[in-house]
Amino acid sequence: MSEKLIEVNNVTYVYEPDEEGAPGYTALSNVSTHIDKGEFVAVLGHNGSGKSTLAKLLNAIYEPTEGTVSVKGIVADTEEKGDEVRRIVGMVFQNPDNQIVATIVEDDVAFGPENLGVEPSEIRRRVDEALKSVNMYEMREREPHRLSGGQKQRVAIAGVLAMQTECIVLDEPTAMLDPMGRSEVMKTVCRLNEELGITVVLITHFMEEAVLADRVIVMDNGRIIDEGTPAEIFSKADFLRSHGLDVPQSTELCRLVGIDGCVLSVGEAVEKIASLIGGAAG
């Protein structure tokens, strides 16, 4: 039923050994997965689990050492094909400062479509639309360095939207943000997926963010160790802990007070605990 957008087949990625003869580092070994069109996938793993490497393979920044990555059937084995892939899969990085190119917000959003050679009037339309959908339209004439981290990250997302890619890969987009900025960015990401139907791949090590996805891929040591809906994944607390990961705090709290099933969101937890207390009192 669902159409496959990206297919990862038996991919191994080895970082080149350096000149001093240190052995190459195998970041991914024999990884296979797929991303469906319109899906929201979270890739979860602690530092060094290979999740960022996987992200960079998805839009042809890296070429797999073994195996293939195909995006809509395109395998990026030449530079031209790499460019083609990057027109379909956009990317947002961790550090908001290091991905903004221009000195004015709207110029930065226009950078992508300008590179694609889009007509000027069409670029204007796309830029305005992209800025509106990340709620940054009022700030379009600001200088990026005067914005907060969350706002900068939303500008970066708008920059990808303006290119009209079908898929956005976000590589730990909230790692350098404060809690406010983090929730701004996550709300934006969820809305893009729900309202605009854009495929989202979110690389993260925050459990609370992974909960929002349709599907969670758990990685450790360069391998995919588990895959499933957030409810399936987070009900295996001990398994996650043995791989250096954790479950969301609300899930953990509900488990400790003895609520059955897997509770994911804070709201749900509050409701269940309230009814538990009410039940005990009555």
Place this chain on the structure above:
Amino acid sequence: MVRDITFGQYYPGKSVLHRMDPRMKLAATFGMIIVIFICKSFPALGLMTLFTLVAALLSTVPLKMILKSIKPVLIILIFTAVLNVFYSKGGQTYFSWWKIEVTEKGVNTAVFTVIRIIALVVLSSLLTYTTTPTMLTDALERLLSPLKVFHIKVHTLAMMMTLALRFIPTLIEEIDRIMNAQKARGADLETGGILQRAKALIPIFIPLMVSSFRRAYELALAMTCRCYTGGEGRTRMKQMKLAGRDIACLVICLIVLAGVITLNIFFKKVI
């Protein structure tokens, strides 16, 4: 504090000068600076001063800002004035004492040079007051684009300039952060002789260099992700179009040029 840094010295506004095509502004400023040097007589220089004054009035930049732009060249102004008063001799002697003589020619040359320098500074700062750095680099890219014939990568140069401007505030913030981090570790940046203080800067510059390289690498990746492949096949969102006011500016500049040449012929040369 650090966040308040502005690029260049742009003064936001909506005047005719602000709305002019930056290409025309850049070309006109460059042209008129040459015209200032063509001026040889007081009436010719007077015409140029008038032109500069009118431009300053049209820009709606406050007088205080314009005076501020003259401040850095104040020492040069005084120095050239004094030198010219005493060194060029000729005509009527106004004042004479020991070996020092102040003559008509000396005073004239001094006044002429001072007015010339002021006009020069005001005119060029009007350009930067009314044009954002992005607009300036864009205009420069387009004006220099004929150089592509000689295989000069104009687009790359302009992109480098834009990126440098973009990263100035980021790096200033970074320096601030590193300085605080080193101070917290007990680094002493404020005392000691020049040599000692220069040495104290090493632990600030090395981390700054390292992080700049990392930033450059990440930025290059981000640019690749947004399909940047250089200047070829790129379009621009903000088109530059010559409007009526730009043609008017060109005509006015040409009239002033003609005026200056005529006035140079009919009046006595000062320089």
